Amino acid sequence: MAPDDPVVGRENVVQGFVEESLEDSLARAGLPASLSLQLKDALSSALDRRPLESGDRFQVRYLQTVAADGREIGAGRIVSAEVTTSGKGRIALYGFRPTRGVEQLWLGNGESLAAPAMRLPLDTVSVTSGFGVRADPFEQPRNGLGAPSRLGTVGATINTATARGIALGLAPAPGRTAPRGGGAFLMHNGVDLLAPTGTPVLAASDGTVVGAAPNAGYGNWIRVDHGHNVATVYGHLSAFAPGIAAGVKVQRGQVIGLVGNTGRSTGPHLHFEVINNGQAVDPIKFSPTRKAKLEGADLDSFRKLVRQVDAARQDEAPLRLISVGDGR
Ligand SMILES: [Zn+2]
Known part of the structure; x- marks a missing residue:
């Protein structure tokens, strides 16, 4: 100056x-x-x-x-x-x-x-299974992208702590192993967030509910459209929040359901997907959820x-x- x-x-x-x-x-x-x-x-x-x-x-x-x-x-x-x-x-x-x-x-x-424009759907986050290719996880919806899943062979290594989850300092759940045949590896289209049944599930961003219903392997399932070709999917819920139904507008952080163990799930957790331009993306890497x-x-x-x-x-x-x- x-x-x-x-x-x-x-x-x-x-x-x-x-x-x-x-x-x-x-x-x-x-x-x-x-x-x-x-x-x-x-x-x-x-x-x-x-x-x-x-x-x-x-x-x-x-x-x-x-x-x-x-x-x-x-x-x-x-x-x-x-x-x-x-x-x-x-x-x-x-x-x-x-x-x-x-x-x-x-x-x-x-x-x-x-x-951030998009937040993770639980207040306290513990990732038990990360995004990406992994051993056929029998508790998971098979098709991803919010589609109804087909039931497959039971038996897989599940809830394996991922390198990313550990790198982020997120506490992994103890790994559990079940006997299985075959050696298929599937893309895991979301992340599994460990939380007790009844934990509030929050909308990741403002949007419109496009579905809230039982949906095969997903169990009680919600899909929210956020515009800009971004959608989020929430699986295995024990309950839907009152008023949550197709066509209803929700705000970021609003309670839309409760964590549960419905569908192909071996324990209470939230299965969470982010879909960007029709492609499942890693919710933790997807920048709007990351601080x-x-x-x-x-x-x-x-x-x-x-x-x-x-x-x-x-x-x-x-x-x-x-x-x-x-x-x-
Ligand atoms: Zn999952």
């Missing part, structure tokens, strides 16, 4: 306690509305859509560009935000722009908090930033306290 440049960056801090709602509390503390909205979306993702509770504490540091006459230019950008919740402890978020990407908020481990994570040089720069921000937060030295909310 040139010495005579009339424009300066000013760091602001707002802090306080959540009262009736986070938005109202942030507004009262003086955070600009556009930053409040960005923070609310990121926190909703970090808190699995649970709202903050009254008494939870927040502190937000943001950078505001200011002209020589004191006029604020642009919306400003969040440097860091920290909330201390009764339910989930301390959560810290950091603003960062990767080399190829847009400015957004990240968790301290480099995981993005921008909400962005910083890597390589971006991750190195980001870690430096986190250390600086955390050190500054402890000292409070580099910050000029412009505006303080209704902290008590």
